[in-house]
Amino acid sequence: MRKKRIWQRAVGVILTGVLVVALMAGCGTQQTEQSTQEAQQAQETASITLTDQIGREVVLEKPADSIVSSYYISTAILVALGMEDHLVGIEKKADTRNLYKSAAPQLLELPAVGSGKGINVEETAALNPDLVVLPKKLQDSVTAFEELGIPVLVVDPETLEGYVECVALLGKASGKEERSQDLISYYHEKMDEVKNLTKDLKDEDKPAVYLAAGSDYLSTCTSKMYQNDLIAMAGGRNVSAELTEGYWQNISREQLLTWNPAYIFAVNYAEYALDDILQDKALSAVTAVREGKVKMFPSPIEPWDYPTPSSVLGILWLTHELHPDLYTEEDYINEAKKFYKEFFAIEVSKEDLGITEKAE
Numbered sequence: 001m002r003k004k005r006i007w008q009r010a011v012g013v014i015l016t017g018v019l020v021v022a023l024m025a026g027c028g029t030q031q032t033e034q035s036t037q038e039a040q041q042a043q044e045t046a047s048i049t050l051t052d053q054i055g056r057e058v059v060l061e062k063p064a065d066s067i068v069s070s071y072y073i074s075t076a077i078l079v080a081l082g083m084e085d086h087l088v089g090i091e092k093k094a095d096t097r098n099l100y101k102s103a104a105p106q107l108l109e110l111p112a113v114g115s116g117k118g119i120n121v122e123e124t125a126a127l128n129p130d131l132v133v134l135p136k137k138l139q140d141s142v143t144a145f146e147e148l149g150i151p152v153l154v155v156d157p158e159t160l161e162g163y164v165e166c167v168a169l170l171g172k173a174s175g176k177e178e179r180s181q182d183l184i185s186y187y188h189e190k191m192d193e194v195k196n197l198t199k200d201l202k203d204e205d206k207p208a209v210y211l212a213a214g215s216d217y218l219s220t221c222t223s224k225m226y227q228n229d230l231i232a233m234a235g236g237r238n239v240s241a242e243l244t245e246g247y248w249q250n251i252s253r254e255q256l257l258t259w260n261p262a263y264i265f266a267v268n269y270a271e272y273a274l275d276d277i278l279q280d281k282a283l284s285a286v287t288a289v290r291e292g293k294v295k296m297f298p299s300p301i302e303p304w305d306y307p308t309p310s311s312v313l314g315i316l317w318l319t320h321e322l323h324p325d326l327y328t329e330e331d332y333i334n335e336a337k338k339f340y341k342e343f344f345a346i347e348v349s350k351e352d353l354g355i356t357e358k359a360e
Helices: 002-046 072-080 098-103 105-109 121-126 136-147 160-174 177-198 226-233 253-259 274-278 311-322 329-344
Strands: 048-051 057-060 067-069 087-091 112-115 131-135 152-155 208-212 219-221 248-250 263-266 294-296
Touching (some): 048 160, 067 072, 072 098, 098 105, 098 329, 131 136, 136 152, 152 160, 160 177, 177 226, 177 311, 177 329, 208 219, 208 253, 263 274, 263 311, 274 294
Parallel strands (some): 067 087, 208 263
Antiparallel strands (some): 048 057, 219 248
């Protein structure tokens, strides 16, 4: 009997031990599963879901730390957001950008992988970027990057609204949302200021404006372009607003004579001189030519007619040119100096802005 009781106790101890081990194993499994779920949830929380400007959904595991921008506008925005040291590849002709030379000279040493005509997918992929930014005109390259597992954002800042959306999109993608909101807030603040200055203008007080393209002065912006919005915002009337197809569009001399603008503005990246317009005998009857109101749009630092962070300065400058009684030269020069110091950490002079001959 005694041996039997000892045996029963031994069996009981063994069974208890087995049960404890089983319970511990179960707890361990539950903890492992819980840890895995928590890790997955943390990863999902850390990931960023974006909708780019052609409606594509793009998911980033985290804010992009290395970026290729094949588009001057997106590159300039990223520099304004403080991401210049995170760019690993940019668009071609960077050495022609005075903004880069002053605010981010390190960009001049980066591989040039793209232009408005295309992007080198292989060279870009070799840079191992977390994100590639493409303009809408290069959206056909998206598939090639997707097949390589490289996230791509397509941007389209060709209108006032599109520009603001682009800044917000790049801010979120790069983890610079606060900085992007600062830039957007500044933009809206100045737009509201200009709207307030020009709100009482009657139609007859809004001069007719013609903006010549960079390639040819007989090419101009359509109503789809940012430049059209810029002119309207500054209290002008864009004579080419009736053009609704595409972006820059060629016209005839007869058409320009019919429009008869009071002002002609050439962009500062023009491949022609102002004298080419002034000395074109076929245009001698145009009011702007006859009255000598053919001018170059600033500035040497960067084009102010582009939908870039500095485009707000272009609107302020144009407001002064069209309505000097509403906004003075001193006002926009001071604003430009503050802008470049705040968003690009550079000091600029009146000469840097291309303002050399104005009434003091």
